[in-house]
Amino acid sequence: MRRRDFVGCVGVGAAALVLGRACLPEDTVDVRRRLLRSWTSELAIGDYQQLVSASRALGARAGELRDEGGDAELTAARQAWNVARAPLKRAELFGFGPYLEEPERFGPKLDFWPVRPDAIQAVLAGTGVLNALSARSLGAPAKGFPALEYLLWEPGVAAQDFAGSRRGDYVVALAAELERVAQALLDAWSAGFAESISEAGESDDELYPTLPAALGAMVQQAAVLIELIRGDKLAKPLGDSAGGVPQPEKAESQFSQRGMQDILDNLDGVRMLLFGAESPEVLGLSRYLERLKPQLSSRLRVRFEAATAACAEVRLPLTEAVVRAPELLRSAEKALGDLQRMIQVDVLGALSVSVGFSGNDGD
């Protein structure tokens, strides 16, 4: 072969490879792309849409409570708070990006906990105007779901304390602020953040340089959330870092006694990411995993069910369970640890995303 021919062949080959890279991946057939699109649009955006509408309903109930101040209105407001809480906890799986990062950092504005009663009492004791506008400038400990929870469930407070009072104004202002922040979070996801995940590797967006990296990061989020449940939601109230002395005041949703339900809602979000939902639009990772390692997919389901069952076994409110049934919480913590490990080690291993997984070059 003459040199000219050789270099020509090499050039054509190289060009074919480069062109191949641009042409080969087809979004329409790649199940990983479909998973990411489903998770971002159906789970994250879907839950945030529900959060916005539930927050709006909560605002309406808060207004009625301030205007009427009856027991029925208080019960309705509490119920609305509970309803709005569910999509937030399901979507805690997506507690990164605009939820966590500056400048938006919507997370603490929505869900700063453990609650700091002093911060809320200071606002109640103040004399400044309390409305939707002024609520924007409140610090994270004085607003969001936990502050609202404290106001609605504070021991010794009756329904009439809300009627035409500063407490009533505060609840209305916080509900309006909640809706505003939830809407802003939804907008952030809808306006491009969701796409930066689902279309990873297709543009210069460097959040996730490749499709496998985005998939791996999303699955890792499930493990991160489970770690958060174990460390912050169970171990802290159990008093692990306080020499074993229970710390019920460190429990999530301690006034409404929704702590364990919060965890179950968290796991519901993980369930949908891993196994999908009844709706055909919500695809689960198992759909992809079954192709890679069918046995692992079924083992994952067994372990997930075991962890969920262990959490559901705790029938007492979390603040009571840490004192009266710590062994059940320990058992739930262990089952969750097993699930977390399987996701982090076996599932991510099966996805083979370790080369260049972080965005930095691999090997």
Place this chain on the structure above:
Amino acid sequence: MSESWRARLSRPASAAGLGAFRALFGLLMCFGTLRFLARGWIEELYVRPEFHFSYLGFEWLRPWPTWGLYLHFALMFVAALALAVGLYSRLSAAAFGLLFTWAELFDKATYLNHYYLVSLLALLLVVVPCGNACSVDSWRARRRGEAPAPVAWAHYGLLRAQLFCVYTFAGLAKLNSDWLLRAEPVRGWLLQFADWPLLGRLFVAQPSAFAMSWAGALFDLSVVPLLWWKRTRKAAFALALVFHLSNWLMFPIGIFSWLMLVSLTLCWDPDWPAALLGRWSRVPHPRSCSRDERPLRERSPRLVGRTWLALAGAYLLLQFLLPLRGLLYPGELNWTEQGFRFAWRVMLIEKTGSVEYEVETPRRRFLVSPRDELSALQLRMLSTQPDMIHEYALHLARRYSDEGPVKVRARAYASLNGRPSQPLIDPEFDLASAPLGLGPAPYIVPLERPGAELAAR
């Protein structure tokens, strides 16, 4: 060494090939440095993490403050640019090598085989006359009326031997049961491409994984000799081109493929730039890059000194021995990773892990997640590498030392090449009680299934 060998190694060769390599390497490093800055890796890898993993003996070396880091990388870019154009070539190589290596030493978690190779190549460019052609240095020398200086075959030989080490040890590392008998981790990697049209089905077929595994090992073991031998050089380079470009297309391995392709030009005829420019561009090639000097045999050879040869020999011996140190440690090397770094174990394993620590003080016993103060990259590296797990445990022991004697145990699990997860670290071992060192780590749990087994997928 006999005088005949010394004379043989001192034979003059065209400086063009070495000059072209220096220029291409410098340009690649310019690109690499800009890419590092543009991707925000300074912030992600060095600024945000609150803790950095150290190499043994370099614990004193810490990342600069943010402005210092940017200055460091700016200087690195300038040095790479100077190297590319051949301005004070050897000094530029030294400056670039020092700055690059310094940055690599900031954090062990950022270790990459090709970053290590960059450091070594920069060092070698300091000790060979890399600025004798295709450079501002040679242009200035000609303006001063100095005759262009050739380089010795030994200079090419040293660089080629370095590449030989890289490929050969990379190939030898692949001669294990996972790679050859289970086609792991290639099989797992190929499954990622199952949805590619046309090629997807081919990739997921079991024979494809075996073919690619075996071909990869054979390629690594044979490419340098095949490139060295003139009769197979063209075919070998075509093979290398396909191999490295397909790796680049399929895996996010950054500049690694390009670094290897640029390096492989060292195995060509040293006169290749002149030949290429003369035949293909039809433009007069630069004097310094060409056969513009007298025929080699007429030049007065500049012999390489005995000291140079002795030091080069010692360097190559070290390069030969360093990758073999893993044999001194008990257990499966890909699992224990003792002797894994600086050993050219490139794209060899798929390993995932998780780790959390149980800290026990006289007052309390609690779990600590390293996630709070580590970056995603650090966390991923930590979760599978026992020495890093140990180092972080010692960090935790220091953090809680004001509560009295501290015990730190790791709950670490990992999976290697598709095996089910298993403990990586003995959960009862107090890591705080063991100092860091080069000896065998007593806390690593042996790999439970080291043999070749074809797990059902």
